[in-house]
Amino acid sequence: MKASQDSHPVATMCRMLGVCSSGYYAWRKRERSARTRADEALTAKIRAMYDGSKQTYGAPRIHKEMTEEGVRISRKRVARLMKKSGLVGVSRRRGFCTTRRDREARPAPDLVSRQFTASRPDQLWVADITYIPTWSGFLFLAVVMDVFSRRIVGWAMANHLRTELVLDALNMALWQRRPDDVIHHSDQGCQYTSLAFGGRCRAAGVRPSMGSVGDCYDNAMAESFFATLECELLDRRRFATQAEARMAVFEFIEGWYNPHRRHSSLDYLSPIRYEKRWSEAAKEAA
Numbered sequence: 001m002k003a004s005q006d007s008h009p010v011a012t013m014c015r016m017l018g019v020c021s022s023g024y025y026a027w028r029k030r031e032r033s034a035r036t037r038a039d040e041a042l043t044a045k046i047r048a049m050y051d052g053s054k055q056t057y058g059a060p061r062i063h064k065e066m067t068e069e070g071v072r073i074s075r076k077r078v079a080r081l082m083k084k085s086g087l088v089g090v091s092r093r094r095g096f097c098t099t100r101r102d103r104e105a106r107p108a109p110d111l112v113s114r115q116f117t118a119s120r121p122d123q124l125w126v127a128d129i130t131y132i133p134t135w136s137g138f139l140f141l142a143v144v145m146d147v148f149s150r151r152i153v154g155w156a157m158a159n160h161l162r163t164e165l166v167l168d169a170l171n172m173a174l175w176q177r178r179p180d181d182v183i184h185h186s187d188q189g190c191q192y193t194s195l196a197f198g199g200r201c202r203a204a205g206v207r208p209s210m211g212s213v214g215d216c217y218d219n220a221m222a223e224s225f226f227a228t229l230e231c232e233l234l235d236r237r238r239f240a241t242q243a244e245a246r247m248a249v250f251e252f253i254e255g256w257y258n259p260h261r262r263h264s265s266l267d268y269l270s271p272i273r274y275e276k277r278w279s280e281a282a283k284e285a286a
Contacts, residue, residue, distance in 0.1 A: 042073060043081050050087045054256065056232040058082075058089025064268035107188045108198075111209035116221050118148035121275055122179035125153065127166065127186040128222035130229070132157075132249065134239040141229075141249060142169040142191075144184070145222055146177075149278075150263050151271035152225065152253050153177050157246055163194040170197070174204050185209040187219050228257070 014021045049065045050057055057065070059079035066073055082088070118124045124147040132139040142165045144154035154173025158165045170184070184206045186192040192210065201208045211219060233252050239245035259272045266274040 039081060042071070042077070043085055045071065046078060046081055047085065047087065050082070053261075054232065055087075056089060057262075060264065061089075061262045061268065064262055107193050107210045108208035110211055111183050111207060112185050112211070114211075116147055118146075121146055121148045121151075121278070122153075122177050122182050123148060124183045124185065125173065125179075126219060126222045127169065127184060127192070128219050128226065129161065129165065129189070129191070130226040132234060132239070132245050134242050134245045136241055139242050139245050140165060142166045143222065143225065144169050144173040145225055146271075147221060149271040149275045150221070150225070150266060151258055151275060155249075155253060157249065159242065161191065163191045163196050166191045166197060167200055170200060170204075170206070174206075179206070181205060181207065183207045183209050185211065185219070187211055225257075228261075 011021055014023075045066065046062055049062050053061065059075055059082055062082065063073070063075040063078045066078065112124065116124070116126070125144050126147060127142065127144045129140055129142045132141055137159060139157050139159055140161055142156050143152050145151065146153050153176055154169045154171070156165055156168030156172060158168075166186075173179075184201060186208075188210050191197065192208070198208060200206075229249075229252060233248060237248065239248065258270065260270050262268040262270060263274070269277065
């Protein structure tokens with residue numbers, strides 16, 4: 001009624017709605033309730049956190065952010081205020097085949113048997129490849145993830161799917177982490193079964209492991225990261241050049257995902273913060 005009173009008389013609108021004019025004017029003069037004022041303040045804070053997450057967080061991660069800042073609020077209230085304000089987390093896209101099996105190559109044994117758990121960093125890595133569309137052709141991204149913290153410890157990008165792509169990702173992981181007897185688990189794609197990749201693993205003391213063919217559960221952890229990348233970056237942007245895509249992926253992995261993005265399986269900590277907490281606890285126990 002307030003928004004329409006410039007074009008329609010208040011008395012007419014009250015008559016049509018079956019309310020009295022005096023009640024409407026009394027409502028206009030009434031102060032907003034404490035609950036309403038609190039909701040407005042919380043909504044402003046939620047919106048700031050939502051924008052800080054690059055507009056990707058849903059209610060669970062926003063709720064964790066607020067509780068860490070000392071704000072007492074239920075997850076249901078966060079969800080209600082986000083819905084009222086039109087703030088929605090992102091969702092995921094369908095996949096694309098990037099690794100093909102070389103039937104002549106001999107795969108490494110499966111050293112994991114679907115037990116994707118680790119008690120410390122650099123005990124078990126998983127690796128895979130995805131694609132990034134640009135207006136000037138596909139780019140391909142190879143990653144190496146630490147199972148313990150879900151941290152991307154190695155990654156590389158190229159406009160081809162040759163073995164050099166996965167070697168570059170592995171070399172970055174080795175340079176950054178310098179592991180001792182780590183397991184490197186992947187699918188049976190020809191890049192991972194190549195002689196060059198196997199030789200590099202032997203030289204670095206890395207134990208290669210490969211899952212069974214056509215088993216979606218054998219590399220679900222790496223696929224989960226790709227799904228996050230896709231729904232939070234690739235589905236929301238279009239890249240005119242491959243250089244633009246490279247910079248965006250770099251900023252996502254090194255500027256957002258590893259240091260800041262909260263992970264539900266890590267007690268809603270980021271990978272780097274989770275590793276830091278483990279390191280501090282290990283020092284105290286020593």
